[in-house]
Amino acid sequence: MSILSVENLDAGYRDLQVLSDIDTGEYVTIVGPNGAGKSTVMKSIFGLTHHMGGSIVYQGxxxxxxNPEENVHQGLAYVPQSNNVFPPLSVQENLEMGGYILDRLPEDTLQVVFNRFPILEERQQQEAGSMSGGQRQMLAMGRAVMIDPALILLDEPSAGIAPDLVDEMFDNIDRIVESGTAVLMIEQNAKEALSRCDRGYVFVNGENRxxxxxxxxxxxxQIRKEFLGG
Known part of the structure; x- marks a missing residue:
């Protein structure tokens, strides 16, 4: 079942970007050079840009x-590359903010997140701003799954993470997908991302090449030579 389809999206580039249907529970990665339009497409899907043309169909x-709030209420979550936690709040308070649209959080919601991200349970009373970059990224993903979204948009989740935490971060994304949530991700670590995802797109100069x-x-x-360093 298709959960997302983007057709003829006009994001201000010379060409038009197209994402074929993304299915429920599918893991899709967009890679490509800087300035290719990857983040713009992601922000357009979530409602953070001015729509200039084309269609974005989510769950029919x-x-x-x-706007973003409407999309969150429809089960669409977005984790930006940076500034994606509330620094003065504790880990638990950040997670609870992720469920703000719910009238009442199911009792086991926090534990489900802690099972996926054990480091968050260990540090649930710690201020988010004092955590490492990798831990903040896990917190941002944990907050996104609080509403049990149908689709999560991840923008460069490995950016700024210490090398020894990158594998753990990707393992956490794998577990999110295994739980039935679809993931659409932009990722600079193209080789690792493509080795794990179901399907990939290579964006070049604003078009899906x-x-x-x-x-x-x-x-x-050819792709390895041009975009993956051989």
Whole structure:
């Protein structure tokens, strides 16, 4: 079942970007050079840019005119690359903010998040601003899953994370997908992302240049040469 389809999105570039249907529970990665339009597409889906043309269909409904709050209420979550936690609040308070749209948090919601991100349970009373970059990224993802979203948008989740935490971060994303949540991710660590995802897109100069399974994109000599460092 298709959960997201983006067609003829006009994001101010020379060409138009297209994302084929993303299915429920699918893991999709967008890679490409800086300035290719990756983050703009992500922000457009979530309602953070001025819509200039094209369609964005989420769970069968056109959402291109939606604002972010409306999209959150429809089960769409977004984790930006930076400034994605509330520094003065504790870990637990940050997570509770993630469920603000719910009338009442189910009793086991926090524990579900702690099971996925054990470090958050250990540090639930710690101020978010005192955590490392990798821990803040896990907190931001944990907050996003508080509403049990159908789709999570992740913008460069490995950016600024210490190398020894990158694998753990990707493992956490794997577990989110395994739980049935679809993930659409932009990622600078292209080789690792493509090795784990179901499907990948390579954006170049504002257009979707290549689409295939992550494995097939990694095996393509031309793509490896041009975008993956050989």
């Amino acid at each position: 409904t056109n959402i291109e005119a939606n 290549y689409t295939n399974t992550g494995e097939q994109l990694l095996d393509d000599k």
